[in-house]
Amino acid sequence: MRILAARARTERDWLASRRDRSDVAVFHEFHPPPYGGGNQFLLALVRELRGRGLVVETNRLSGGTPACLYNSFNFDFRRLRRFARDGVRMVHRVDGPIGVYRGFDDGTDGAIARVNRELADATILQSHYSLEKHRELGLELRDPVVIHNAVDPAIFHPPARRDPAAGRRLRVIATSWSANPRKGGDTLAWLDRNLDFDEFDLTFAGQTEPSFERIRVVAPVPSEALADLLRAQDVYLAPSRDDPCSNALLEALACGLPAAFLRSGGHPELVGVAGIGFEEAEELPAVLARLRDELEQRRAAIRVPALTDVADRYLEVLRG
Numbered sequence: 267m268r269i270l271a272a273r274a275r276t277e278r279d280w281l282a283s284r285r286d287r288s289d290v291a292v293f294h295e296f297h298p299p300p301y302g303g304g305n306q307f308l309l310a311l312v313r314e315l316r317g318r319g320l321v322v323e324t325n326r327l328s329g330g331t332p333a334c335l336y337n338s339f340n341f342d343f344r345r346l347r348r349f350a351r352d353g354v355r356m357v358h359r360v361d362g363p364i365g366v367y368r369g370f371d372d373g374t375d376g377a378i379a380r381v382n383r384e385l386a387d388a389t390i391l392q393s394h395y396s397l398e399k400h401r402e403l404g405l406e407l408r409d410p411v412v413i414h415n416a417v418d419p420a421i422f423h424p425p426a427r428r429d430p431a432a433g434r435r436l437r438v439i440a441t442s443w444s445a446n447p448r449k450g451g452d453t454l455a456w457l458d459r460n461l462d463f464d465e466f467d468l469t470f471a472g473q474t475e476p477s478f479e480r481i482r483v484v485a486p487v488p489s490e491a492l493a494d495l496l497r498a499q500d501v502y503l504a505p506s507r508d509d510p511c512s513n514a515l516l517e518a519l520a521c522g523l524p525a526a527f528l529r530s531g532g533h534p535e536l537v538g539v540a541g542i543g544f545e546e547a548e549e550l551p552a553v554l555a556r557l558r559d560e561l562e563q564r565r566a567a568i569r570v571p572a573l574t575d576v577a578d579r580y581l582e583v584l585r586g
Contacts, residue, residue, distance in 0.1 A: 303513025450505025
């Protein structure tokens with residue numbers, strides 16, 4: 267019954283939209299924050315485009331709309347196929363590879379590649395890591411271009427002033443909406459057992475499988491509250507594995523936090539010299555101590571993509 271109802275709704279919306287027009291259509295299953303990074307980025311991108319006076323429609327493609335952005339696999343495939351038509355510039359925003367990111371292959375990457383071949387005129391990937399990993403797995407995507415994600419600067423920005431770090435514990439934070447074990451729960455569990463909590467204060471905000479005895483845990487909070495929490499910290503910990511372009515990491519960098527990051531996925535290209543990488547959890551006490559000594563230098567090296575620039579690049583691809 268649900269499938270039949272969805273098909274009837276799609277047909278009704280398709281008929282109603284034939285005489286309409288917008289500047290761009292975006293297909294994505296949007297959720298109010300807190301939610302995953304791709305959702306956070308697309309909310310920010312749509313706000314930016316609408317703030318420029320562009321008309322953006324979501325999950326429909328009207329008869330006069332010239333371009334459509336559809337996100338990874340997070341949308342109704344059948345609905346997009348019904349709305350797709352000749353003459354529309356179709357751009358596929360691709361994440362992952364999902365099988366590498368999740369740690370198992372359930373066929374999602376193959377489905378993404380099929381809809382890419384079927385509909386896409388161009389593909390936007392979030393990192394060079396993601397592009398090369400797709401190629402390594404034999405997943406060729408249509409006319410690929412790399413554009414990093416960006417965050418909403420009205421929410422995620424440095425504080426007006428900071429508490430001096432001298433004479434107190436270094437405040438470290440990790441965040442994750444997803445409880446996927448590859449988000450670094452094992453690293454946090456090791457730190458919970460071994461980190462010197464007389465020297466470091468460690469907070470985790472979000473969802474994770476392990477329970478902790480000494481790490482302070484904050485449940486998922488909306489973006490504004492998360493940004494306030496980030497601005498009260500000194501250093502961000504990015505322990506996730508094979509993360510193509512971590513929005514959580516970008517949010518922290520945008521709030522002025524240098525990063526201790528696992529050398530995996532897109533982390534190194536996002537952080538640059540604004541942090542220190544590690545391979546194993548056992549390296550982290552020394553990495554955090556070094557970041558404490560180099561805090562101002564690393565903070566000054568932070569470079570995050572501006573949402574305005576990222577939106578410009580998306581529009582370039584959408585306009586062909």
